[in-house]
Amino acid sequence: MHKRLSEIVERLEKDGYVNAKELAQCYQVSMETIRKDLHILEQMGIAQKEYGGASLSILSLEKRYDFRKQNIEKKTEIAKRAVEECRQVNTIFLDAGSTCLQCVDYLNRLEDKNIITNSLFAFESLKETNNVFLTGGKKRDKNQALVGNWAEKFIQSVHAEICLLGSAGIMDSTGPTTHSYQELSLKQIMILQSDIVYALVDSSKFAQNGLHTITDWECIDGIITDHLLSRQRYDALKDRVNIIISKED
Numbered sequence: 001m002h003k004r005l006s007e008i009v010e011r012l013e014k015d016g017y018v019n020a021k022e023l024a025q026c027y028q029v030s031m032e033t034i035r036k037d038l039h040i041l042e043q044m045g046i047a048q049k050e051y052g053g054a055s056l057s058i059l060s061l062e063k064r065y066d067f068r069k070q071n072i073e074k075k076t077e078i079a080k081r082a083v084e085e086c087r088q089v090n091t092i093f094l095d096a097g098s099t100c101l102q103c104v105d106y107l108n109r110l111e112d113k114n115i116i117t118n119s120l121f122a123f124e125s126l127k128e129t130n131n132v133f134l135t136g137g138k139k140r141d142k143n144q145a146l147v148g149n150w151a152e153k154f155i156q157s158v159h160a161e162i163c164l165l166g167s168a169g170i171m172d173s174t175g176p177t178t179h180s181y182q183e184l185s186l187k188q189i190m191i192l193q194s195d196i197v198y199a200l201v202d203s204s205k206f207a208q209n210g211l212h213t214i215t216d217w218e219c220i221d222g223i224i225t226d227h228l229l230s231r232q233r234y235d236a237l238k239d240r241v242n243i244i245i246s247k248e249d
Helices: 003-015 019-029 031-043 072-084 120-125 149-156 182-193 205-206 231-237
Strands: 017-019 047-050 053-056 091-094 114-117 129-133 136-141 145-146 159-166 194-200 222-225 241-247
Touching: 003 017, 003 031, 003 053, 017 019, 017 149, 019 031, 019 053, 031 047, 072 194, 072 222, 120 129, 129 149, 145 149, 145 182, 149 182, 182 194, 205 231, 222 231
Parallel strands: 091 114, 091 159, 114 129, 159 194, 194 222, 222 241
Antiparallel strands: 017 053, 047 053, 136 145
8 A cells, every 4th residue: 555545544643533635745645645544544444534634543453454554663562561461471372453463573583482372473583493273274364363152262272371462452341342243252262371461551541442342441451551641531541450661662
């Protein structure tokens, strides 16, 4: 997807709204071109067109992986902090969320860990300094995750000390959410089979939400997020779940 669309998505995730006239002036293109861009983003479930512009689609269809590459700096910051929690454990569930994938580089610096994942991206990138296990199941093209009964049976047969869980968003929700019905039950089983569960949620997702609630906050040991989380968002949730804010490098 071309650069202008990616930058419009970044604006939507940052501000929640974009003005069509301002975008046309910024990129020196016609209003018709911007309207087409916003139509594409609406078709992808990322934006919702409004009079004069578009807003971020909160209950949207899940973004494809190319668009999930937004906020890499935030996700890398979270990943570094999350893997610090893994140093003293032996077995780790690594979910297929985009922030979870950023954990791979840091997990590769550890040794002698058992890492179990349903992510083809993660499995291909994790080094043999650890024991890496891939669940069976059906490939889900949107994020290269394995899902279905075979994947669930595999997770049910093992136990992890810690689970690093992805989330589509948490705004006004009773727990972490996902857009994917296919991944919902697998995430729930990962939680049940883990001693400790951390949801990895970048600060932009505090203003977003998914279609399905994975579990209640009572079943989550903490949210790990980045240093750009606003005080308002932190205060709104701090009494319901432990929030761990990572440090900027």
